[in-house]
Amino acid sequence: MTGTHHHREERLRRQAEAELRARPPLPPWQKRVVERFAVERPAGWYTLLNQFAPHTPENRPDVVLAGPRGVLAVLLREEDPGWEDARAAFVWTAELLAGVPTPHGLLTEAALRTVVVRPAGSATGHSGEHLTVAEDDLDRILLRGEEVLERADALSAARQLSSRTFDLTPIGWNPQRIPEPRAAGETGVSGRSSGLFDVDELREQRFERALEGPMPDWRIFLDDTQLGLVRRRYSGPARITGPAGTGKTVLALHRLAYLARRSSGELLYTTHLSTLPRIAEKQFRSLARQVGHRVRFQHLHGWAKEFLAARGRDSEADDRQIEEAFLAAWQRAGQGGPLAAARPSRGYWKDEIDRVIKGRGLRSLEAYKTAPRRGRGGNLTPGFRAHVWEFYCEYERELGERGVSDHNDILLRALTELGRTPLERPFTAVVVDEVQDLTLIGLRLAHAISGDGPNQLLLVGDGQQQVYAGGWRLSEAGIALGGRGEILRRNYRNRTAIVDEAGELDAVNRFDDLDGGPTVALRSALPVLGGGRAVRWRGPDQEEALLSALRRLDDTADAAVLTRTNNAAEHWENVLRAAGFQVSPLDRWDGTPSPAIHVGTVHRAKGTEFRSVFLPDEPRIATNHREEQEASQRQQLVAITRARDFVWTGFVESD
């Protein structure tokens, strides 16, 4: 330790001592702790002492610290407090911190942790949502752990805390005297020590900065719309829409953490995709590890299966047998008949059963004759629908003979079971991500799981990214939004060149328009990051071209090859492996960065993102059907918008 350093420490200690002398005395060990905090000022820690200490109410922090490792709500206690008090201290501090404008965005409560400090020699460790350390181990919170705030952010937080309440008094620093710190490239932002600020000006400056520097950490900083929606109280079901990359999932995860900390019971994040819950769970743990155990991440079919099994009901669906049943039905009643004559693709008729007949839970030909089939095309007359119904009955018979259920049966059975006997312990809140691709029955099930209470159901989606025509209105699922619909408009993922590339697609929004709400196209969202690169390759030897484009990447980490079909994914896995690349199939990925090239279908990639995305051309059956062309465009839009910096699209052309 240098002499000057020692001298400065001593000066800060004496200053803190003098300030502490002017107030009710603290027990000696607490005094030592506060002095130690104050001495860390040059390292960027700002100390605020509760004016009631040492008689602070049990559910309030004795000290709040803002510094490089975040904001700490510190409880100085002889004994470990109960979780309710520790949690209440967190929430009290979080409410004061809410939306502190910093040079990097609005501060979220993910920057905040609860720490209990006990006298030297006490038992320590993690308990529930807080960390306990002993007086002689303060280095653990002050010097170790991830740095999440820059000095300017920490100072903004400390100033806000001191200006928003008389309960917290600065120790060892003066909020009025420290000059307003400026972030790189910022000019003339000053005079905001009172916490007052010009929102528009700030928003603009943040936006400009974002274009220059690295992206702020989404866990710690959000934009104003996002943060507003994290904290909004909804009196019933609500919906968040917005084009790709606008932070819908990020917002949903923050909201789950926010609600978890202000409630008891379990929360659920669900979607129809099996891959996304795993990735979202991982992100959530990095955002709010302390409440990780309170939120269940599970795809809807998985939830339904588990629920039915717990109720002693049949819950198995065997994909191979389902496929066999369908093929048998197609051979007997499909191919060679009126269905194949109208549309030769058997996949189309499988979708008709999955999305319309069973997806809507239709029980009779009469109901099917008048059922809406939005986005499915074909304009089937009631007479023709009788043929489809016959085919469907054949499929059901085949399933029955094999004694198997398909995935729609499972959802419907779970819905019926819930209607019979509701959940013993309802979820506190349910988030449904990628809602645009749910069937009507799936949506009804999600609604039945959540209920209509305040903050209980949040639907997150984007109609432009719809891959399956669902053709429902929320009202058909009994969901009334009552104006609780919000739109995000700032694209944090895709650089400008990527947005421009995807913007050329004419992807019809098949979801938002169903409820008559406003629709937002990808192009009308503002990319926060400029630059990027989009390459369209044309030629005969696509494999060679794609491999050499991959080799030209300065860093292959975080690259993906996305395909339309499983067969194509398998093909590219083999091609890449043969060329010496490490390959990681998308269906097993949990979002952990890896040097391997991810390969999988666009469907599997929904909700994810990569630095570079490769979209090889695939043989496709040409179609004149408008809805198939539209669906294909929407799929391409999903594919392109998985790319952050670079997208490569192949078009095979023979010589």
Ligand SMILES: Nc1ncnc2c1ncn2[C@@H]1O[C@H](COP(=O)(O)OP(=O)(O)OP(=O)(O)O)[C@@H](O)[C@H]1O
């Ligand atoms: N406020 C923010 N600051 C910095 N990064 C952000 C912010 N909000 C979102 N991001 C980042 O933007 C990217 C897209 O976020 P997210 O996946 O939540 O978007 P989305 O709207 O759900 O996209 P999609 O509809 O395509 O699945 C992620 O990399 C996320 O970390």
